[in-house]
Amino acid sequence: MTVAAEPVLAAVDWGTSNLRVWLLDGAGEVIAERKSGEGMSSAGAKGFANVLEEHLAALDAPDELPAIVCGMAGARQGWVEAGYLDVPARISDFAHAATEAPGARRPVRILPGLAQRGAHPDVMRGEETQIAGAELGGGTRFVCMPGTHSKWVRVEDGVVTGFRTAMTGELFHLIATQSILRHSLGEAPDAGAPTAPAFREALKTALAHPERLTSALFAIRAGGLLGRIPAEDAAATLSGLLIGAEIAGAVSASPGMHLVTLVASGGMAKRYAAALATAGLLVDLVDADAAVRKGLFEAGRRLYFPGASA
Amino acid sequence: MTVAAEPVLAAVDWGTSNLRVWLLDGAGEVIAERKSGEGMSSAGAKGFANVLEEHLAALDAPDELPAIVCGMAGARQGWVEAGYLDVPARISDFAHAATEAPGARRPVRILPGLAQRGAHPDVMRGEETQIAGAELGGGTRFVCMPGTHSKWVRVEDGVVTGFRTAMTGELFHLIATQSILRHSLGEAPDAGAPTAPAFREALKTALAHPERLTSALFAIRAGGLLGRIPAEDAAATLSGLLIGAEIAGAVSASPGMHLVTLVASGGMAKRYAAALATAGLLVDLVDADAAVRKGLFEAGRRLYFPGASA
Numbered sequence: 361m362t363v364a365a366e367p368v369l370a371a372v373d374w375g376t377s378n379l380r381v382w383l384l385d386g387a388g389e390v391i392a393e394r395k396s397g398e399g400m401s402s403a404g405a406k407g408f409a410n411v412l413e414e415h416l417a418a419l420d421a422p423d424e425l426p427a428i429v430c431g432m433a434g435a436r437q438g439w440v441e442a443g444y445l446d447v448p449a450r451i452s453d454f455a456h457a458a459t460e461a462p463g464a465r466r467p468v469r470i471l472p473g474l475a476q477r478g479a480h481p482d483v484m485r486g487e488e489t490q491i492a493g494a495e496l497g498g499g500t501r502f503v504c505m506p507g508t509h510s511k512w513v514r515v516e517d518g519v520v521t522g523f524r525t526a527m528t529g530e531l532f533h534l535i536a537t538q539s540i541l542r543h544s545l546g547e548a549p550d551a552g553a554p555t556a557p558a559f560r561e562a563l564k565t566a567l568a569h570p571e572r573l574t575s576a577l578f579a580i581r582a583g584g585l586l587g588r589i590p591a592e593d594a595a596a597t598l599s600g601l602l603i604g605a606e607i608a609g610a611v612s613a614s615p616g617m618h619l620v621t622l623v624a625s626g627g628m629a630k631r632y633a634a635a636l637a638t639a640g641l642l643v644d645l646v647d648a649d650a651a652v653r654k655g656l657f658e659a660g661r662r663l664y665f666p667g668a669s670a
Numbered sequence: 671m672t673v674a675a676e677p678v679l680a681a682v683d684w685g686t687s688n689l690r691v692w693l694l695d696g697a698g699e700v701i702a703e704r705k706s707g708e709g710m711s712s713a714g715a716k717g718f719a720n721v722l723e724e725h726l727a728a729l730d731a732p733d734e735l736p737a738i739v740c741g742m743a744g745a746r747q748g749w750v751e752a753g754y755l756d757v758p759a760r761i762s763d764f765a766h767a768a769t770e771a772p773g774a775r776r777p778v779r780i781l782p783g784l785a786q787r788g789a790h791p792d793v794m795r796g797e798e799t800q801i802a803g804a805e806l807g808g809g810t811r812f813v814c815m816p817g818t819h820s821k822w823v824r825v826e827d828g829v830v831t832g833f834r835t836a837m838t839g840e841l842f843h844l845i846a847t848q849s850i851l852r853h854s855l856g857e858a859p860d861a862g863a864p865t866a867p868a869f870r871e872a873l874k875t876a877l878a879h880p881e882r883l884t885s886a887l888f889a890i891r892a893g894g895l896l897g898r899i900p901a902e903d904a905a906a907t908l909s910g911l912l913i914g915a916e917i918a919g920a921v922s923a924s925p926g927m928h929l930v931t932l933v934a935s936g937g938m939a940k941r942y943a944a945a946l947a948t949a950g951l952l953v954d955l956v957d958a959d960a961a962v963r964k965g966l967f968e969a970g971r972r973l974y975f976p977g978a979s980a
Contacts, residue, residue, distance in 0.1 A: 444896075480886075481893040509850075509888060525888040527849065534844050538836065539977070545728075571880035572919040574912070576790075578819060580833040583791035586754075609882040 363529075366393050369664065370416055370425050370466075371656035374433035375401050375486060381415045383425070387655035400432035408439035426467040428660040430652065431502035434459065434470040443651045444475035444483065448521045448605035451492045455659035469663055471656075474520060482525050486652070487511045490623050491520065493655030494646045502617045504610070505631045505648070506603075506624050508533075512610040524613055526606040535577065536598060544584035544594040545611075551599035554634035558593035559600040570612075573605045585599075593647025603631065605640045605665050617641070623648050671729055677701050679974065680735050680776075682967035684718075684743035685708050685796055685961045691725045691787065693735070700969035702729045710742035718749035719773035726776075736777040738970040740962065741796035744769065754785035754793065761802045761921055765969035766849075781966075784830060792835050796962075800933050801830065803965030804956045812927045814920070815958070816913075816934050816942045818843075820945045824919040834923055835914040846908060852906040854894035861909035864944035868903035869910040873948050876914025880922075883915045885899050913941065917949045927951070938968040 365385035373380045377399040383391040394415045403411045407590055412427065434442025442459040473485035487505050496502065496515050503513040508529035514522045535541050536549040539647035552559060580597050583589030589597060611617060619642040622632055629645060636643045675695035687709040693701040704725045712860045713721045722737065744752025751767040768779035783795035797815050804813065806825050813823040818839035824832045831918040845851050846859040862869060875886055890907050893899030899907060923926060932942055939955060947955045 379738065414723070475896055476892070477896055481889050481896050482885075483892045483895055483896045512885075524882070524885040525892070527883040527888050528884060531884060534848055538844055538848055539840055540761075569919075569922060570883075571737045571915065571922050572834070573883060574836040574838060574916055575792075575822075575834040575919055575923070579791050580839050582786070582835070585789050585793055586785055586787055588787065588791045605881065606884055608760060609879075609885055612879060612881050627776055 365389070365391055367425055369660040370411065370421055370427035371430040371653055371660065372427055372433070372497035373486065373489075373656070374400060374403075374429050374431040374438075376432045377402065379411070379415070381412070382653055382656075383418065383419055383421055384653070384657050384660075388424055388654060392403050392651065400435060403433075403439075404437070407463065408433060408556060410463070410466075410629060412468070414466060424466055426664045427457070427464070427469075427615055427661065428656050428663065429461065429468060429470040430489035430656060430659075433448060433461075433495060434473060434485060438470075440470060442470040442472045444473045445488075447474055447476050447523070448519050449488075450519050451515070451609060452486060452494055452518065452662075454664040458659065458663060464614045465579040467664070471659055474523070476523060481526065482523055484511055484523065484525065487513070488520070489647060489659065490651040490654070491515060492658060493651035493653065494621060494623055495654065496621060500616070501621055502614055503621045504621070504632065504636070506622075506628050512614065514614065524610065528602045528606045530601050532559065532599060536595060539596070541577065541581050543589065543590070544581050545598065546591055546594070549595040549598070551631070552596040556593070556596045556633040558589075558596040560634075560638065562597040563601025563604040563635055566601045567608050567639055570608035573601060576601050599631070599637075603635045604639075607635060607641075611639065611641075619644060621646055623651050625649050675699070675701055677731060677735055679736035679967060679970040680731055681963055681970065682737055682743075682749075683796065683799075683962050683966070684710060684739050684741040686715075686742045689713065689721070689725070691729065692963055692966075693724070693729050693731055694967050697723070698964060700963065704729060705784060710745060710748045712927075713743070713749075714747070714816055718743060718771070719778075722774060722778070723852060728830035728906065733775055736970065736974045737774070737779075737874065738768070738966050738973065739771065739778060739780040740799035740966060740969075741773075745795060748976045751779060752780040752782045753796075754783045757784055757786050757833070758829050759784055759798075760829050762828065762972075763820040764798060764802055765972040768973060778972070781969055782807070782855075784833070786833060790834065792833055794821055794833065794835065797823070798801065798830070799965035799969065800958060800961040801825060801965070802968060803963065804931060804933055805964070806931060810926070811931055812924055812929070813933055814942065814946070815939050820916055824924065834920065836919060838912045838916045842909060842912050849884050849885065850865050851891050851904070851908065854891050854899070854901065855908065856901055856904075856952075859905040859908070861941070862906040864941040866903070866906045868899075868906040869941075870948065872907040872910025873914040873945055876911045877949055880915040880918035883911060909941070909946075913945045914949075917945060917951075921949065921951075927935065929954060933961050935959050
């Protein structure tokens, strides 16, 4: 006979385009979950509190179950502005900087993003919670979180000390669908397998000469016109060039980086693991979904159950 | 009393978006000219021959006046495919590789583009005629022709030996209007004056670390959110980063380049002259409009008046 675990926390990852809700038990294990396309961009129309309550009702969550939220729901145009913590920022301080969200029938707190206000201004919102959940331990760690806006983060003894965002995913989409390269990439550009020769060759080209990125890109179009790059290799070449340039830039900005904690899932994890290895970096892979859940659970524990043991 | 000069040639620069027609006298001087938005993309509907004849009629050109054309009118989707000459290509051979265009009431020849079929595939169509008209003389010369697709060309003793195309102008437009940076750049992004501090600072940033381009771009958005980059500086910053990365890439791919022949006009000439000087390069400026006219005249002279002296 098994006893159904009781949820103690609703953990919510609320990005620009997507929403994920988990009910977690006292050990941080998943009891139930929901995924939705009601991201920050679309949730405003129905009201953030209403959207969240609908999903929690569908999961049979108790009325008084507290919720913790990370991501773009905390942006100015989101549910309520949750502000930024400035780096250097101690991971254990994130939770107590959370902002109460109005209008729900339960306690809801939204975690702050991180801001870097120096010579290289940068921001993140949501990834800081993945970092908190990646269980990095002590010492200096370099974290790569690939995506639309890939984040490269330096963490020293539990303190986020600096980061950079590369627009890799967004540039891939824009160039593949809107630039003159679209004629070479076709209707549904697919970056293909990370083991494809075209991806690896482009990756090496960009790692060797990242400063030539904007002309390497045009060679995809010219190579198509001249029959040197087959149409089926064009998207893999574009992906390899952009990821190679991203990694080369991160290496240049991160003296002493040899081991990278890659926080990613699925195909993205495979693609970046292959790329980082090609660049000569050691990779420690952390599942991104698990990391954000752990980060949310840990923040919820600090906020709602401060007396409980870690 | 002045005698009106007689036209000996119609010179036509027919690009993707624009058409320019000049009537030239026996010394290559301009007698009359027309500009039009009937570029390669739109001229097909009316017929290229019809479009050209309309403009020549408006200039009172004699029926038998021969015409010489360069640019995208010679692309596959243009008037008639004028092919490519492969590099290394001798400038004095361009004219004799011209292709006859059908349907006009006069002789019309379209000049070929240039193709580079090596490890870095590349193409140009129209710029080769500017090179021919830039009167580069002997020795090794490096030519920069900025624009939507900036061309960097190496010419050795009258032979084009290699070139690279950077997508600077197209990337500026795409990123300024379609990416998340559009929120920082506003409705009508203006790259501003080449002396603007924001342009120069971004240029220096990109020249120092061109390999960090895709994260330097995101800093424009983050700098806007954090109040570190005023909205009016965002477009100048984007322009500086992209032009700086272009120049750094060209320097890396062009060992021995100290003097650059900049073939450009107007604001583009000023912007690149300032940028090249900041990069420590000497600049020899050639007006792009004059260069293309000279190149067309020289090709027309070789094709239609081979007996005349240069």
